[in-house]
Amino acid sequence: MRLSHILAGALLLVHPAAAPARTVWDMPTKYPQDTMPGLGVTTFAQRLAELSAGKIQIKPSFNASAGIRSAGMLAAIAEGRVQAGDAFAGALETEDPIFALPSLPFLVTSIPDAKRLADLARPFLAAALQKKGQRLLYLTPWPPSGIWSKAPLKTPSDLSNLSIRTYDKISSEVLASAGARATAISFADTMPKLADGSINAVLSSGDGGAGRRLWEFLPYFSEITYSLPLSVATVNQVLYDGLSGDLRDAVDTAGRQTETVLWLALSTRLQENHQRMSENGVIVDSNPPPAVIAALKDGASSAQRAWCSRSGPVCPQILDAFRAEKQ
Numbered sequence: 001m002r003l004s005h006i007l008a009g010a011l012l013l014v015h016p017a018a019a020p021a022r023t024v025w026d027m028p029t030k031y032p033q034d035t036m037p038g039l040g041v042t043t044f045a046q047r048l049a050e051l052s053a054g055k056i057q058i059k060p061s062f063n064a065s066a067g068i069r070s071a072g073m074l075a076a077i078a079e080g081r082v083q084a085g086d087a088f089a090g091a092l093e094t095e096d097p098i099f100a101l102p103s104l105p106f107l108v109t110s111i112p113d114a115k116r117l118a119d120l121a122r123p124f125l126a127a128a129l130q131k132k133g134q135r136l137l138y139l140t141p142w143p144p145s146g147i148w149s150k151a152p153l154k155t156p157s158d159l160s161n162l163s164i165r166t167y168d169k170i171s172s173e174v175l176a177s178a179g180a181r182a183t184a185i186s187f188a189d190t191m192p193k194l195a196d197g198s199i200n201a202v203l204s205s206g207d208g209g210a211g212r213r214l215w216e217f218l219p220y221f222s223e224i225t226y227s228l229p230l231s232v233a234t235v236n237q238v239l240y241d242g243l244s245g246d247l248r249d250a251v252d253t254a255g256r257q258t259e260t261v262l263w264l265a266l267s268t269r270l271q272e273n274h275q276r277m278s279e280n281g282v283i284v285d286s287n288p289p290p291a292v293i294a295a296l297k298d299g300a301s302s303a304q305r306a307w308c309s310r311s312g313p314v315c316p317q318i319l320d321a322f323r324a325e326k327q
Helices: 002-014 036-051 070-078 095-105 111-131 156-161 169-177 187-195 206-216 237-241 244-277 289-313 314-326
Strands: 023-028 055-061 084-088 134-139 148-150 163-166 181-184 201-206 220-222 230-236 283-285
Touching: 036 055, 036 084, 036 134, 036 206, 036 220, 036 230, 036 244, 055 156, 055 244, 070 084, 070 134, 095 111, 095 169, 095 220, 095 230, 095 244, 095 289, 095 314, 111 148, 111 244, 111 314, 134 148, 134 237, 134 244, 148 230, 156 289, 163 169, 169 181, 169 289, 187 201, 201 206, 201 237, 230 244, 237 244, 289 314
Parallel strands: 023 055, 023 084, 163 181, 163 201, 220 283
Antiparallel strands: 084 230, 134 230, 148 201, 148 220
């Protein structure tokens, strides 16, 4: 009996495939680990490991350490360079206009609004991803975006003094229409440009570790509530389809649980971020001058109309339902 056990152990060493199979998925994000996307990737990894009994392991990476920004995430997954990933939705608009929806300016102004829009947009986002050979895992909500700057924003003319990092094509157009010099830049590439002075402002929530890096250069934050955008987490559809039924269920359940955790976290995130910012010398303007907001909203209206024009029938399907529920 002892000899048979020894032989069995030897066979496992010689033929490791005989051991229980374990799947490892690389899953990068360009954001720091303690931002909302970082929390999402970490939570998903933990939940999936538990639900799959360790058969699927997520290998997360942060701060674009894998060399992949949001705009290139879907291509990286489709080409097999990574198996899954998190990407800021607005950066994917060149893939499909639907990805710009969550970051449309001044469309949502509260967490309930953001949740409602996310639920309406989910099937459209999932369908756009499916066309790219991807499966939507979960949506990551962000705290409201504001403007970080070297000087306070007191009048609309102050916007013309900004050389500002924006996060997608639409936000660049809106800030430019208000007089700023605006450029869409990946967050992973933002700090060097602040350090060399080529930009002096940033459109961002400053969530988590991202905020800690911004306040080294920008001591003012104007809470304009530009948008409450989303990131999308996705996996290669072929890999997902190749799993057994119970493992597909584990992936889907882990995704749902992760999104629940993220929306719960968002409810206290803004207050925690602002407290941390204030403790580190950032002056938070929670009531920016109405004239400054009005200057930004002028460009926002035309940006929304332009998006509707690009997106076709999807625009009324989502926005009409969203506005009807809001009444």
